[in-house]
Amino acid sequence: xxxxxxxxxxxxPRCQVPLRTGAKFCSACGAPADPAAIDTERxxxxxxxARFALHWIGIQRIIFLFGLLLLxxxxxxxxxxxxxxxxxxxxxxxxxxxxxxxFAASRYWQILPLLGPxxxxxxxxxxxxxxxxAFIALMAGYFALIExxxxxxxRVSSSFEAAGWGIGLMILIDAIMPAIVExxxxxxxxxxxxxxxxxxxxxxxxxxxxxxxxxxxxxxFPSHFIMGLCFGYLRQRTKSLYPGMLLHASWNTLAICQExxxx
Amino acid sequence: xxxxxxxxxxTVIDLRVGGFRKNRLTINENEIPVDLTLRGKNGYxxxxxxxxxxxxxxxxxxxxxxxxxxxxxxxxxxxxxxxxTLCAGCGTAVKPNDKFCSACGHEMPPAEHYVHKRYxxxxxxxxxxxxxxxxxxxxxxxYLTQLQSQPLMEKLAGMDPDDTYPEKIGGDIYTVSSLxxxxxxxxxxxxxxxxxxxAIMAGLALWGRRAPLPAVLxxxxxxxVVIVLNAIIEPMSLAQGILMKVLIIVxxxxxIKAALALRAANG
Numbered sequence: 001x002x003x004x005x006x007x008x009x010x011x012x013p014r015c016q017v018p019l020r021t022g023a024k025f026c027s028a029c030g031a032p033a034d035p036a037a038i039d040t041e042r043x044x045x046x047x048x049x050a051r052f053a054l055h056w057i058g059i060q061r062i063i064f065l066f067g068l069l070l071l072x073x074x075x076x077x078x079x080x081x082x083x084x085x086x087x088x089x090x091x092x093x094x095x096x097x098x099x100x101x102x103f104a105a106s107r108y109w110q111i112l113p114l115l116g117p118x119x120x121x122x123x124x125x126x127x128x129x130x131x132x133x134a135f136i137a138l139m140a141g142y143f144a145l146i147e148x149x150x151x152x153x154x155r156v157s158s159s160f161e162a163a164g165w166g167i168g169l170m171i172l173i174d175a176i177m178p179a180i181v182e183x184x185x186x187x188x189x190x191x192x193x194x195x196x197x198x199x200x201x202x203x204x205x206x207x208x209x210x211x212x213x214x215x216x217x218x219x220x221f222p223s224h225f226i227m228g229l230c231f232g233y234l235r236q237r238t239k240s241l242y243p244g245m246l247l248h249a250s251w252n253t254l255a256i257c258q259e260x261x262x263x
Numbered sequence: 264x265x266x267x268x269x270x271x272x273x274t275v276i277d278l279r280v281g282g283f284r285k286n287r288l289t290i291n292e293n294e295i296p297v298d299l300t301l302r303g304k305n306g307y308x309x310x311x312x313x314x315x316x317x318x319x320x321x322x323x324x325x326x327x328x329x330x331x332x333x334x335x336x337x338x339x340x341x342x343x344x345x346x347x348t349l350c351a352g353c354g355t356a357v358k359p360n361d362k363f364c365s366a367c368g369h370e371m372p373p374a375e376h377y378v379h380k381r382y383x384x385x386x387x388x389x390x391x392x393x394x395x396x397x398x399x400x401x402x403x404x405x406y407l408t409q410l411q412s413q414p415l416m417e418k419l420a421g422m423d424p425d426d427t428y429p430e431k432i433g434g435d436i437y438t439v440s441s442l443x444x445x446x447x448x449x450x451x452x453x454x455x456x457x458x459x460x461x462a463i464m465a466g467l468a469l470w471g472r473r474a475p476l477p478a479v480l481x482x483x484x485x486x487x488v489v490i491v492l493n494a495i496i497e498p499m500s501l502a503q504g505i506l507m508k509v510l511i512i513v514x515x516x517x518x519i520k521a522a523l524a525l526r527a528a529n530g
Contacts, residue, residue: 013336016315052527059480059519066484070491077495197526202477209481213488216495218456 055197061103062190066210068099069185073216086159086173093177100185110192111184118238128234132247135230139251142223157259167260175252183245186211186228187235204232227251264328267343269358270335274311280321281329288319301329311335324517341374348377379528382521386475387468389518390482393511394464401457408450419443460489475522483515 010019013034076092104111120128160170186207194203208228212221231244268276277289278299286299290311297307304322311317315335322330333340340360341348347356352369361371419428424440437445464482471478490508493500 016313048524048527052524055523055527056520059523062480063483067487070487074491074494077491078498197523198476202474206477206480209477210484213481213485216488216492218459218492 058193058197061107062193062210065099065103065185065189066214069096069214072096072099073214077216084159085163086165089156089159090173093173093181097177097181100181100189103189104184107189111188114188114192114235114239114241116240118240118243120238124237128237128243131230131233132243135226135247136251136254138226139223140254143255146219157256167256170256170260171253175256176249179245179249179252182211183231183235183241183248187231187244188241191232191235200236204229204236207232264331266331268333268340268360269343270311270340270360271358274313276317276333278319278331278333280331339374339378341377344377375528379525382525383472383475385521386479386518386525387471389511389514390464390468390471390479392514393482393486394461394468396507396511397457397461397464401454401461404453404457405450408453412446412449416443416446419446460485476519476526479515479518479522483512483519486511486515 011017012019072092072095076088079088156174157170160174190210191203191207194206197203198206208225211228211231212224215221215224217224227248231248234244234247235241264281265277265279267278270276273291275291277287277292279288280286280299281301288295288297288299288307288309290309295309297309299305299307299321301321301323304320306318306320308316308318317333317335320330320332320334324330331342333342343359348359348371349355350357350364350367350369350371352364353367355364355366357364357366357371359377360374363370419439419442422428422439424438424443426439428437428439428442463485467478467482471482490501
């Protein structure tokens with residue numbers, strides 16, 4: 001009986017109906033009877049706001065980096081790929097590298113942990129190696145298919161050949177440098193930033209999509225999306241950027257050698 | 264804009280802010296004397312007739328409707344929408360702030376639920392807009408490219424297919440037949456690329472209902488890349504429809520912010 005009597009002077013903080021003796025919740029609306037709980041709700045609203053602000057800053061950094069890289073591609077595209085000298089390409093990739101290194105340096109504490117040696121035991125290492133080989137086979141198959149379909153692929157080697165630059169320089173500028181810069185940008189800065197906002201799996205997907213569209217070749221969107229997933233996965237498993245860089249550089253080198261020697 | 268909150272059977276709050284008529288806040292048609300402005304984020308506190316403390320916060324947004332929130336004793340109150348709120352259990356129209364459905368007793372979601380739904384709609388709305396635009400511009404580009412190449416096609420029709428075309432195009436020499444093939448292919452490639460983009464955006468919009476943030480981020484990046492690709496092929500295209508582009512980018516940024524707000528609220 002006692003429990004069903006109203007307690008004088010106490011009202012539900014939400015709907016103002018009188019509360020019963022000893023009630024923890026309002027019997028009319030289900031709100032917690034303790035006014036402090038309402039306070040908690042308010043605090044939570046404030047916390048949501050702070051979290052939103054933090055995440056928005058992170059997204060802005062990603063938009064800024066992506067926008068700068070896109071802008072440099074636009075500038076290179078507008079001044080035109082010169083077929084007689086690779087200098088415009090060299091200058092733009094140096095600018096890209098400067099942008100990415102400046103970004104990485106501005107938040108070095110996020111990137112530093114990724115610059116340690118890869119962490120993987122023997123089993124894991126073999127598994128990832130198998131993944132890398134499967135990846136190279138898949139990409140080779142896709143590109144062979146595209147070539148067979150008669151869709152032209154931009155030849156990067158023509159300007160180098162016209163200027164008389166050797167294959168060593170070509171591999172350095174078109175294979176190794178982009179591998180380092182792109183891994184640092186997408187698997188380093190963007191994926192790390194996204195992981196704090198969205199969680200691992202969505203971060204992996206988003207960075208792979210950003211990586212694939214930034215190459216500006218509609219035919220390469222699917223292949224580069226898979227590339228992005230593969231490199232991102234390597235970085236997640238080994239907690240290091242080096243395996244991804246190695247695989248990326250080897251694939252690029254393979255593509256260049258294919259272009260120079262086998263066609 | 265005007266917003267109405269049906270608090271309970273005998274309390275209705277109306278807010279009118281922005282637009283050409285005077286800003287005002289009323290409870291059951293009685294005006295509350297507060298100084299409503301759209302300059303910066305503002306909070307207004309007042310008392311309901313039954314003594315409960317209410318606050319309305321008004322936060323202006325860039326190029327879109329301001330963000331308005333009503334809280335009573337710290338609890339978010341869902342505004343009354345244009346469409347009636349339906350019970351998820353039996354489909355009967357209920358009041359937006361009912362705790363339970365009066366027809367079947369089904370428990371109604373809290374006001375936050377409706378706010379989240381609006382966020383998701385905002386985020387996916389931008390992507391849907393892009394899908395529709397690409398779907399429209401596909402056939403349009405097809406006809407425009409065909410129209411553009413028509414004079415040249417007519418000229419080529421009278422020439423021997425094995426001849427080389429007398430002028431260089433883009434620095435390259437074409438034979439008449441290869442130039443013809445190129446011109447026939449161009450409208451189709453414009454159509455196909457636009458339709459593929461429309462399909463990608465439609466897919467992202469669908470996925471966006473479950474994962475708004477990745478979907479809207481990928482859509483925004485893809486759109487930016489499409490603009491840049493077009494600008495590389497034809498620099499003048501950067502200026503074409505610039506208002507539309509700015510509007511779409513505003514929508515996309517709004518979508519990203521809505522998706523972030525949703526994620527922050529869901530923790």
